[in-house]
Amino acid sequence: MSLHILAEDLINRINCEQSEDELEDNDDSDEDEDYETPQIEEPQMETEDDEYDIPLVNFATTSTSSCNPRWRKRKFTSPDSVFLGATPQPPVSAKIDTPYEYFRRFTPGSMFNNIVSNTNLYSTQKCGKPINISNKELEQVIGMYFYMGLVKMNSVQLYWETETFYPPVAGVMSRNRFQEILATLHFVNNLAVTEDDKKDKLWKLRPFLYQMKECCLKLTPTEFVCIDEMMCQFRGKTSKIRIYLKGKPHPWGFKIWACTDPNGFLYDFDVYQGGTGVRTERGQGTDVVLKLTSLPVNANYKVYADNFFTSIPLLKKLKERGMFYTGTVRKNRLAGCPHFEDKELKTKGRGALDYSVEENFQIAAVKWEDNKSVTMLSSLTGAHPVLEAERWDKQNSHMSRFP
Structure with a gap:
């Protein structure tokens, strides 16, 4: 718009x-009024690696062997994922x-x-x-x-x-x-x-944020939703929640966790107020996804996110809600997964892949060689069927197709 x-x-x-x-x-007058100069506070400095990365073994809730991951080299069998939720409908009248x-x-x-x-x-x-x-x-x-x-x-x-x-x-x-x-x-x-x-750093805005969130929650979500962070650009020096996030197009500003769909509609959000220094049982990324996916249960919604959020406990929890998840994942969250090493996969060339399946929770882990190795974790789909994607070939300076 x-x-x-x-x-x-x-x-x-x-x-x-x-x-x-x-x-x-x-x-009556164009004279400027005198305003009190606010106290300047130092911004919070953060990176995407600031989340506490807890090894998978620490997430086990019982001592039984079934809680530990059991990886097997086999093809993943996709579950029945027919969408059972409500579908957004066009307006009844022709008026837009x-x-x-x-x-x-x-x-x-x-x-x-x-x-x-x-x-x-x-x-x-x-x-x-x-x-x-x-x-x-x-x-x-x-x-x-x-x-x-x-x-x-x-x-x-x-x-x-x-x-x-x-x-x-x-x-x-x-x-x-x-x-x-x-x-x-x-x-x-x-x-x-x-x-x-x-104690809420946003208490002066909380009624407005609450009403705004209620309006977003009234929208009917689509089958596919994405969880990610947004940066609201702000370079003022008076806010307690302004942060600096290196590598972002707008590194200075407010960080907002958001649940959106492919069309850009916002279904839920939460303004980040800074770290508490307390390690949660599941990790910050998992907590954010579970908080923002307040979707109807057992409707087979498909949730996507990047490696900041992805972990096996998250996929397990979403499966309990009847939701599927797909996203990139960090190496230290795949305890015991028998994937090829990055150097070994690189020697096989671009488009090479390796895959495994976690037997307890039926989760597929796929490692694919692009410009560098990328690892995906999914409860929805695995490495097969293998299709071709058009990627930029740096050596030949043109677009080429790779598996």
């Missing part, structure tokens, strides 16, 4: 044009939602009412009188931010300057009113929050 269309439709829908009298009232209507699916009126109420309450607590923000003004501020994301300037004030005046932003609301709203914008009543609530 185009942000430009969404922003334009949003602002047009709420009739942003104000009368001359309203503009004169809001433009406008970008604004679609936006409001995830931002219901109750969410806006809560923000407006708490903003007016906080402004009264801080300044002695409410700023009297309305739902319309809140929508205008959001629309203005969409446009600011499309037409970026070095400073927010530049949108109102004479030489850089930008009508979709500066023509909607005066600069002073915009800054006044931002200075008092609140999502929760500070005086009603307990000390236990404040």
